Amino acid sequence: MAYQLISTYNFSFIPTLEFNFTRFFFNEPEHLRQQGGEEVYTFYWKNLENQLLEARFSVIILAGKGFSPLRATFGGIEFSKVLPKESLLTFIQSAFNTLPKLESVQITFCPENYLSMNQRKAIDFCFEKLSFKHCVVDQNFEIAVTDLSFYETVNSSRHKQLLRKSLKNAFLFQQEKELDFALIHAFITRSRVRKNRKMTMTLVDLKQSFALFPDNFQIFSVIHEKKMIAVAVTVKITNEILYTFYLADDEEYLKFSPTIYLISGIYEFCQRNNFKLLDLGIATEKGILNEGLAQFKQRLGAKKSLKKSFFVQF
Incomplete structure (x- = not known):
């Protein structure tokens, strides 16, 4: 041919x-x-x-x-x-x-x-x-979006308990429509600093991404008593793949792990909008595994796949 x-x-x-x-x-x-x-x-x-x-x-x-x-x-x-x-x-x-x-x-x-x-x-x-040589092989984690509820995909009794606790405490999941970019960027930055991870987008970058690609970028949040306690920035990769670009939470609410409830809401959003894969991102830093993060994602029902980088020097 x-x-x-x-x-x-x-x-x-x-x-x-x-x-x-x-x-x-x-x-x-x-x-x-x-x-x-x-x-x-x-x-x-x-x-x-x-x-x-x-x-x-x-x-x-x-x-x-x-x-x-x-x-x-x-x-x-x-x-x-x-x-x-x-x-x-x-x-x-x-x-x-x-x-x-x-x-x-x-x-x-x-x-x-x-x-x-x-x-x-x-x-x-x-x-x-x-x-070509592998320069980095990262471990990525994705949840297959099926007819099962998110609760059914979770394979950790502790994580299921935290989901029930979020509902009992009247946590509210929502898609942000009227975007306060300064508030959201500051919230994500604080969370990443706490976890020793640098912020990869400036406030200007975040605003520009939503202005240029309104159909691809979304922001979801969890609210408790009018306070934002968890935030996600997602990116539509294809009509069937949604990627969680940023996940962030409030330090004062760590005992509730509001990120679990946040991902639960995003999973249901995927179900309603015919996405087949919810990508939770990597659990590695330049190929080095963060075992705690990997276990957290796996307990939510995510499966591991490799994300390879190749390098050639001339």
Whole structure:
């Protein structure tokens, strides 16, 4: 089967052909434009027989190095479930041959549970052939959204008890409609400082994300007696995947673990809106496991999947 490489520079051309693969929000041109960098190369793999685009890959260049992504949770190569691994390899080789001379390229893929088994095997096959090295392998956790209630997905009696306690104390879950970004950003920042995690978005970044992508970003909260005690910022990755970008809680309410009730509400939101996967994010820091966080997510019914970053130095 014959394929054609389509190469674009700084979004000078965006093909209008149909995509034969799942497209992730972080790899869309609109989001790539917000990630910064000096130059952006995007490559498409066109099937000449059916005129469909079978793969897409963007590289952002900064200071002589390539990144996919530069500023996002993941980037990587999107491709059809039926694309042969040999054809995927040819696409990646062709893309790298088209890039300008770079010092290195780093690629972070989506969590493996986003992909089919054949896609996972194809990625490993290609990067082994290309002698790319794993620079980081993170552990990600996702909850499959089914007809079961969230209470039924939880596999910890203690977490179920905390859910009941939240209901007994009349905690209120809600989607924030009238957004007080300064209040929300400050709340998340305090929570992350307490956990020794840096804040990755400025207040301006947060406001801009909601202004540019109102259909992709949402904020949910838990309220007790008019006080905000837990907050989540979520991102719609696809129509079937919702990602919890930030989870934060109030230190005074830790004995209630309001994050559990918060995730319960988001899970029900996913059920109502036909999402299939609720991504709770990683439980690692540069590949080093936070066992307590991993156990917390697993007890909520989340399953582990690997999130791989590859690195090549020229």
